[in-house]
Amino acid sequence: MVMSVQWILVCHGLVTLLVVVSFLCGQWPIFRGTFIERIHYFLTFGAYDYFRRIVGVICGSRGTDALLSVEYYCCDRPNPILQIIYLAIIGATYYFIVKSVFSYIPGYYLSEVHRLTCLLAVGVGILLFLLTSYSDPGTVNAENVSQYLSAYPYDNAIYLEKECSTCKTLKPARSKHCSICDRCVARFDHHCGWMNNCIGERNTRYFMAFLLWHFLLCIYGTVAIALVLAGRVKELKVVYILTVYYGIENSFRSLAPHVVQWLLGSYNTQILLMVFLAIVSLLLAGFFGYHANLCLTNTTTNETFKWEEYLSWKRKVHEAKVSAAALKASISGLSSERQRPESKWRAFFRRSRLEDVEVVKDNIYDKGYLYNLHEIFFPLSTRPSFSQAKSKSG
Incomplete structure (x- = not known):
């Protein structure tokens, strides 16, 4: 029961x-x-x-x-609801860890120092959260629009020269007007509800640091709780009791179900915390990996959708041209009386001309891994050359 x-x-x-x-x-x-x-x-x-x-x-x-x-x-509209939820989640998780895990630290595998490192790790995570939430994502205004226009040239593919219908100024390439924040953001990636802020040219580095740190934080919490539970098994001599007093075979296959059953009965809160942190770490790993790949290729989340639409449109245009050429060739073939009819088997196995249609993505902003990462860590608008371009234009 x-x-x-x-x-x-x-x-x-x-x-x-x-x-x-x-x-x-x-x-x-x-x-x-x-x-x-x-x-x-x-x-x-x-x-x-x-x-x-x-x-x-x-x-x-x-x-x-x-x-x-x-x-x-x-x-x-901008609102702090998800920010409050984030603080509530990290605060509640830390509270339950303190209440249910700290009483076993120091233990067999963990020393007293982990009480302090846990607090510092959570503090750094909250600091990165605040830094990402309240930093300027790269707001485009009348004072810096000319510098952003020079920094990000139009590729005449997914970015064409046009005016922002809301700000009434030219939209630099890679920028977008955020309907929630009501501002144009340079190198716009996405609006993050968790941060109540846009992720753009100036704060992508903080956002990536936030994701990476919280992934490592969850991994640290998972491993630390696992070591606490392993220490309790060691300190209470659970394996010794099971093998000596209950006659269970001293093998992992025989002992594992009984040890897990004992842990679930005695430390279910710690196990649920460990599972929660492990699952969140996997989610953060996937999300960080996705954005890391975007950073390495100098692409934004907003641009991935733009490229999908552009390539789909170009593919349809190419297919229409190929279909028109094939139709023209078939009509001219019908008008030619001396042309020998094609074998049905050859026509069946012949490769369709539509299969030869190939549309290549040409991202002019991708200049190699090192340059792309340098642009993330040191945004263009923070460099001296950006200010010098501003003074020259002024």
């Missing part, structure tokens, strides 16, 4: 974790096309749509208008 209750608690914790991860991270590129994305869609759109209909039936138009006002504030 006790064992069944323990497994019910574990299953409940895993389901809760799945819901939280799906809600918070389901829109990440690594989950595209997975069941986590579908759960995220239901939690953020499907369930809300049903709720809105119920509110409309019960409260009428006033209730619907009030709900839409709340939606506008939460989704279309």
Whole structure:
């Protein structure tokens, strides 16, 4: 009976974790096309749509208008909701670690110093969070637009010379007007709700440091809790008791189920924390890897969608030209009376001309790994040459 209750608690914790991860991270590129994305869609759109209909039936138009006002504030305007959620998550996680793990430190494998390093690691994570949230992402204004126009030339593919309809100034290449922040951002990547800020030319380095540090922080927490549990097994001589008093064979295969059962019964809170940190570390690893690849190729999240649209359009244009040429050739072939008809087998196995259509992505901003990383760590607008260009234009 006790064992069944323990497994019910574990299953409940895993389901809760799945819901939280799906809600918070389901829109990440690594989950595209997975069941986590579908759960995220239901939690953020499907369930809300049903709720809105119920509110409309019960409260009428006033209730619907009030709900839409709340939606506008939460989704279309800058707000600190996700920032508060982040602080609540990291604060609650640290609190439960202090309450349930610190009492076993120092232990068999961990020394007293890990109490301090844990606090410092969390403090550095919050510092990076604040730095990313409140740093200038690279706002384009009338004073620096000419410098950004020189720094990022138009590629005449996904970026053409045009005016921002809101700011009424020329839009530098790689920039975008954020509808939430209501400003143009140079080298715009995306608007991050967690930071309540845009990620752009000047703060991508802080954002990447935030992701990397929190990944390492979760790995550190996972390993530290695992070492605490391993230390408790060692200190309480669990293996010795199982083999000597219960006659269990001294092998990993025989002992593992019993040791896990004992840990679940005695340290279920610590195990749930360890599983939570391990899963979040995997999520952060995927998200960091995705953005690291963008940095290495000097591409932004915004540009990945632009390139997909551009390449799709160019592919359709090429296919239309090839189809027109093939149609013209077939018509001219029909008009030629002396032409020998093509074998049906040869026509069946002949490669389609549409398969020869190839559209190549030509990213003029990709100048090699070292240069691309240098541009992330030392943004163009922070270099002396940027200020000198400003003084010359002035």
